[in-house]
Amino acid sequence: xxxxPTLKQKCVVHLWSCDEEHKVMRNRVNRVVxxxxxxxxxxxxxxxxxxxxxxxxxxxxxxxxxxVNEIQKSINRVNFCRLFITIACIVFVAIIFIFVTEWPVxxxxxxxxxxxxxxxxxxxxxxxxxxxxxxxxxxxxxxxxDFCRNLHHVxxxxxxxxxxxxxxxxxxxxxxxxxxGTKNWTASxxxxxxxxxxxxxxxxxxxxxxxxxxxxFPYKTDFSSLGNVFEMxxxxxxxxxxxxxxxxxxxxxxxxxxNILRQHYTRPYFLPEFSESSKTDWxxxxxxxxxxxxxxxxxxLPSWQAQITGRKRWILQPPxxxxxxxxxxxxxxxxxxxxxxxxxxxxxxxxxxxxxTISITIGSxxx
Numbered sequence: 312x313x314x315x316p317t318l319k320q321k322c323v324v325h326l327w328s329c330d331e332e333h334k335v336m337r338n339r340v341n342r343v344v345x346x347x348x349x350x351x352x353x354x355x356x357x358x359x360x361x362x363x364x365x366x367x368x369x370x371x372x373x374x375x376x377x378x379v380n381e382i383q384k385s386i387n388r389v390n391f392c393r394l395f396i397t398i399a400c401i402v403f404v405a406i407i408f409i410f411v412t413e414w415p416v417x418x419x420x421x422x423x424x425x426x427x428x429x430x431x432x433x434x435x436x437x438x439x440x441x442x443x444x445x446x447x448x449x450x451x452x453x454x455x456x457d458f459c460r461n462l463h464h465v466x467x468x469x470x471x472x473x474x475x476x477x478x479x480x481x482x483x484x485x486x487x488x489x490x491x492g493t494k495n496w497t498a499s500x501x502x503x504x505x506x507x508x509x510x511x512x513x514x515x516x517x518x519x520x521x522x523x524x525x526x527x528f529p530y531k532t533d534f535s536s537l538g539n540v541f542e543m544x545x546x547x548x549x550x551x552x553x554x555x556x557x558x559x560x561x562x563x564x565x566x567x568x569x570n571i572l573r574q575h576y577t578r579p580y581f582l583p584e585f586s587e588s589s590k591t592d593w594x595x596x597x598x599x600x601x602x603x604x605x606x607x608x609x610x611x612l613p614s615w616q617a618q619i620t621g622r623k624r625w626i627l628q629p630p631x632x633x634x635x636x637x638x639x640x641x642x643x644x645x646x647x648x649x650x651x652x653x654x655x656x657x658x659x660x661x662x663x664x665x666x667x668t669i670s671i672t673i674g675s676x677x678x
Contacts, residue, residue, distance in 0.1 A: 458484030492650030558597025
């Protein structure tokens with residue numbers, strides 16, 4: 312029995328009499344006995360709707376039933392999802408077709424439009440689409456955890472021989488800090504924010520080369536390029552007053568700048584005799600209270616990083632493969648004049664500049 316208010320009065324409409332209900336039940340029993348399929352809810356509802364129309368109900372009467380309204384909303388949601396999936400499939404097929412046939416536009420034009428959409432320069436971007444770290448981490452081959460098993464702290468050592476370094480640390484993945492790693496270097500006497508600003512001065516070939524062909528890491532700052540870094544105010548550069556902290560990094564691939572920088576540092580004395588360092592140096596610079604977030608470097612070789620000025624705290628975490636075999640976290644402080652050797656492709660690492668002076672580090676990979 313369904314109660315339907317009308318414009319004039321409330322009436323009771325009997326959709327089925329008792330005889331009709333018994334008839335329906337007999338039909339259902341006969342279908343089960345004969346092995347026929349039970350009607351679907353959709354079919355039963357359609358039959359109910361048809362009987363209601365025969366008894367004189369109008370479409371506007373159905374709109375007063377909350378259950379009917381809910382069914383209509385559900386149908387609309389399903390139709391919208393189907394429409395969205397259909398459009399997405401058409402777009403996907405169209406993109407694949409354009410990419411494969413290069414018609415009606417070439418792939419070059421598509422890539423240029425892609426970068427223009429994101430307001431970036433395609434000549435400065437190494438990748439068209441960046442793969443999230445979570446994806447690359449899940450497809451990496453499993454690691455042997457010997458490099459971190461039973462390791463509870465990072466040692467500081469002095470005067471290590473090339474032979475001992477090669478046999479114990481160079482390729483083992485065990486992090487180590489060489490306390491006298493920068494002995495006989497003059498970098499700590501010359502390297503500063505103003506020195507770097509002069510080497511990579513506005514309009515210089517070195518700055519143009521770096522901004523065109525090298526990598527720049529702004530981290531969580533608002534800098535868009537290395538040139539932008541050297542345009543900051545003196546108050547912020549030297550953390551005067553309540554200036555915002557900053558931390559950036561870049562790779563130097565300019566020969567003229569490399570020649571100037573390498574007048575003040577040399578190849579670390581402890582590296583294996585036949586190993587070669589990358590021709591690209593990495594420079595990281597920033598104010599106290601800032602650093603790099605926890606991450607892993609997708610590189611092929613271990614690296615060294617020399618603390619030229621300031622102090623830096625490193626947090627190291629093993630990869631997920633080794634969570635239950637190695638300590639969850641190691642902490643080590645690298646002081647001015649020390650060099651940390653680390654396989655950043657195995658160890659997750661974050662850094663924080665500590666102390667009261669600007670931190671400047673320089674480093675490279677070695678084979």
